[in-house]
Amino acid sequence: MTATPVAAPGVAVRVHARRPAVVIVTLSGLCLLTAFLTLGVGAVRVLEPHAIEALFGHGTADQIRTIRTYELPRVLIAILVGSALAISGGVIQGVTRNPLAAPDIIGVVKGAALGTVFLLWAYPLAAVSYLPVAAFAGGIIAMVIVYLAAYKNGGTTPVRLALVGIAVSALCESIIRYVLLVQANGIGHALVWLTGSLAAIDMNAVYQILPWIAVILPLLVFYAHKLDVLGLGDDMASGLGLSVERTRRIALALAVLLASACVAVAGSLLFIGLIAPHMARRLVGSRHAVLLPTAALLGSLMLLVADAIGRGADPPIELPAGMVTAVIGAPYFVYLLTRSL
């Protein structure tokens, strides 16, 4: 958007939006390749091409078991969560018209994390399967608080929404820290999960998140053109016959559901939701019908690589993928900030 300094002409290297199909096909290929290549990276290393053979049932029983029960679900989750976070971020950036907004910036990720920490605090023995519910609750409550606090004069402005979101995130973060301080037991579990780890992922997690993605993605595709119109500003969009507040509310709710589902399965993976849509915008422009799929592919790619680095860097120690995304993402975020200030 020309209203944002990030996109000021001459600043960005403009890769023109003429060939989104080429970009999408290339990224899909890269994603698939990375998925196969990272399949065997882990505590028990299964080297290529054995990893792929094992996936299809050839090799030793150990290899087949390692690949199918430990590595395959991780790769699948990396693809699903990476794309869901990226799409959630892309939608939130479109709705708030703020290129620095993302589920982590407007409080959803921290709210969802707080929801689960609260659950572990109140019911230390709660079954792991309740975590997603708590994450949804936390994410949605945080988003509603952000939305209500930012609501003024019959609407919200992008800047106000982002500012309130950052404040609420900080508040959630400090409550999480307080709870972790006063509550000694269960800290280890909560901490590993909070940094965003795919270590404990199994096929159940895949089945857990799949229905959400299968339902929400088509709905967001349906909204893509409306999000484009919203990008023209509230008055112009309204003048063109778009119900601005309703569109914004529904799109935001869908994006929050998507991000909360991710936090519930993989913890607070930061920066993917912020950066993937940003890179996608550079590659294919701002039309959501091509922006969102491109962001999804980039998000998958980022999380696949981050998780592979996390588990392959120093085996058998597993670095949480969220730590890796933060190490890569934080400097990029700073770079974006310096560009926009």
Add this chain to the structure above:
Amino acid sequence: MRLSASNLALQYDELVVATDLSIDVPDGQISALIGPNGSGKSTLLRALARLLRPKGGEVVLDGKAISSYTTKEVARRLAILPQVLISPESITVEELVAYGRFPQRRSIGGMRAEDREAINWALEVTATSDLRDRPVDHLSGGQRQRVWIALVLAQGTDLILLDEPTTFLDIAYQLEVLELLKHLHATEGKTIVMVLHDINMACEYSQRLFALRNGKLVAQGDPRDVLSASLIREVFGIDAHILEHPTSGVPMCIPIAAPHSRPAEQAPAVVPVGS
């Protein structure tokens, strides 16, 4: 009369802009809203386009309260060009103008032949056909404003409202934009309502002048009948000479700076050496 408003009470949050404002927009004419900052002219325009919900009174569009239409129905009857325009990153002229077809398009399905026709016509009439594949952010100020007007035209409405369409443009671009609007009015019979800051431009290009001050309509009518030194004093609080435009004959306003209204400390800070 297709568009009118009666007894509007307009406010943003606590800020009351108008308490009892009525206006009848003359069909098939170019109307200009003038007045000082904060007089309520943009607010009135936004209320007429249903971008702002009045606290009292009502806007009537085609015989029905505008609040009884859906947002999309309003957009099929009336187009508005807001003051702040945001063009999406790296969008081309044609892509931007295509947004004008949003009110007519269904949620699913591509563009129909009539959408393409409307877009082509809008590009042609605003003389932006040659620019259709150019990125909007590479255009000059005047070209860009013409493209935005093309978007509004692609909407295909007979009623067009524009909120300060010439702001931030230099005088040549201002003329370019206003000549385009005049042409649209002459050839297509569009009803145009615009907020303008420049009184002389408003007199030159409108058939009906609405002068606002503090949320009240102070005067309305043909600029030739309405514009006077006393009106300028009443509306803007300044003295002015009213002359006749040498070629068009419409009244022109030449403001007279009152010496006492200048802050005393505005004396030159640097005294030239040797003076």
